[in-house]
Amino acid sequence: MESLLFFVSFYSKYYSERKGFRMIEWSEDTIEKFQATLLDWYDHHKRILPWRQDHDPYHIWVSEIMLQQTQVQTVIPYYLNFMKQFPTVQALAEADEGSLMKAWEGLGYYSRARNLQRAAKQIVNDYHGNWPTTVSGLKELSGIGPYTAGAIASIAFNQPVAAIDGNAFRVFSRLLEIDDDVAKPQTRKIFETVVNQIISKDRPGDFNQAIMDLGASYMTATNYDTNQSPVKAFNQSYRDGIEDQFPVKTKKKRPVPHDYFGIVLHSDNNYLFEKRPTTGILANFWMFPLFDQQGLIKDKSDSEGILINRAENEIHDEYQLPVHLHKVNAKPITHTFTHQQWHITLLEGTLSFDSDLSYFPGKWIETANFHTIAFSKVQQKMWATYEKAVKSK
DNA sequence: GACACGTGGTT
DNA sequence: TAACCAAGTGT
Numbered sequence: 560m561e562s563l564l565f566f567v568s569f570y571s572k573y574y575s576e577r578k579g580f581r582m583i584e585w586s587e588d589t590i591e592k593f594q595a596t597l598l599d600w601y602d603h604h605k606r607i608l609p610w611r612q613d614h615d616p617y618h619i620w621v622s623e624i625m626l627q628q629t630q631v632q633t634v635i636p637y638y639l640n641f642m643k644q645f646p647t648v649q650a651l652a653e654a655d656e657g658s659l660m661k662a663w664e665g666l667g668y669y670s671r672a673r674n675l676q677r678a679a680k681q682i683v684n685d686y687h688g689n690w691p692t693t694v695s696g697l698k699e700l701s702g703i704g705p706y707t708a709g710a711i712a713s714i715a716f717n718q719p720v721a722a723i724d725g726n727a728f729r730v731f732s733r734l735l736e737i738d739d740d741v742a743k744p745q746t747r748k749i750f751e752t753v754v755n756q757i758i759s760k761d762r763p764g765d766f767n768q769a770i771m772d773l774g775a776s777y778m779t780a781t782n783y784d785t786n787q788s789p790v791k792a793f794n795q796s797y798r799d800g801i802e803d804q805f806p807v808k809t810k811k812k813r814p815v816p817h818d819y820f821g822i823v824l825h826s827d828n829n830y831l832f833e834k835r836p837t838t839g840i841l842a843n844f845w846m847f848p849l850f851d852q853q854g855l856i857k858d859k860s861d862s863e864g865i866l867i868n869r870a871e872n873e874i875h876d877e878y879q880l881p882v883h884l885h886k887v888n889a890k891p892i893t894h895t896f897t898h899q900q901w902h903i904t905l906l907e908g909t910l911s912f913d914s915d916l917s918y919f920p921g922k923w924i925e926t927a928n929f930h931t932i933a934f935s936k937v938q939q940k941m942w943a944t945y946e947k948a949v950k951s952k
Numbered sequence: 953g954a955c956a957c958g959t960g961g962t963t
Numbered sequence: 964t965a966a967c968c969a970a971g972t973g974t
Contacts, residue, residue: 623971624971626969628969628970629969634970668971670972670973671971701973707971725970768970771970780968780969808967811967814965895965
């Protein structure tokens with residue numbers, strides 16, 4: 560009874576003043592029926608996934624980090640390989656950074672991998688291999704925020720706590736017609752409070768995972784099939800025919816365009832790579848040097864030939880390297896990140912292998928060694944475009 | 953609290 | 964195609 564009172568009082572406190580809000584109230588009986596219906600469906604239809612074979616916190620943790628902003632189908636092969644290479648938290652703590660990044664190559668959001676290892680070292684060195692089991696304890700670890708802490712605490716340690724991810728936002732906003740903007744950080748509190756009241760106290764981990772499976776099947780963002788959903792009877796927005804209004808989410812900004820020259824300098828099978836800065840996008844990655852074309856433009860009417868000439872001059876002035884460059888690709892390579900869109904025109908030139916590289920922040924890498932190094936997708940695109948152009952000659 | 957941070961897939 | 968989505972976190 561206490562939980563029901565809390566549930567209702569929560570809503571009256573946070574919602575009653577809001578204009579136009581119509582509260583959907585669930586009785587304790589409804590909550591119990593929802594749990595039973597959801598968990599029964601989960602028992603019969605849950606996805607079989609590599610990280611669902613046991614409740615080992617290491618397995619749950621690695622999978623949850625990989626799954627951040629990443630689809631299950633993408634994660635599966637990375638997860639399997641990662642567990643082969645780094646089977647325990649101790650192995651991960653001791654891994655060299657190069658092989659760690661190689662194991663993460665192509666997954667994106669690479670700070671996840673670095674935070675993963677930082678947390679592994681925290682567990683091994685500071686906690687003597689013992690995992691924190693509570694949300695607040697887990698959040699002390701690098702890379703673990705409110706969602707992942709809730710997921711690990713509930714799945715690995717059976718703590719009755721919410722794990723609010725994109726699925727939970729979508730599912731519960733539709734079930735309860737919650738119209739708060741899920742893009743706003745403060746909205747998380749509302750969902751956490753609601754789900755902490757509804758979550759199964761006996762099987763919290765299964766409850767959270769069931770919501771995710773629901774959000775990935777009958778309650779997807781688009782092309783959802785609510786009529787087949789096991790919990791459609793509990794779905795108020797469906798009953799009202801307004802499910803397309805949920806979740807409420809403000810628009811994201813468009814990626815900002817950047818035009819670059821990608822500089823391909825080589826000596827036989829050796830290519831000159833620049834090490835990117837330690838912060839910012841694609842931090843620490845080896846990449847062909849990029850020149851922002853904006854920085855080369857003096858007048859709007861500058862031709863591309865003039866810009867290429869200025870790029871040559873900059874390479875000579877900054878790196879003390881004499882180069883003659885020619886254009887490789889007619890159409891720029893396009894690569895879109897969350898907040899940036901890159902258009903890259905490749906410029907090729909040759910360089911003597913014994914050139915003085917002391918003014919250049921990088922090194923030669925032989926093609927034979929490419930497979931040992933982690934490259935970003937945009938670098939892989941540059942290489943593929945270059946190779947294709949060379950072969951067609 | 954707004955923004956940075958990767959990549960692949962869908963519409 | 965531009966826009967949006969996919970098991971978010973750090974600053």
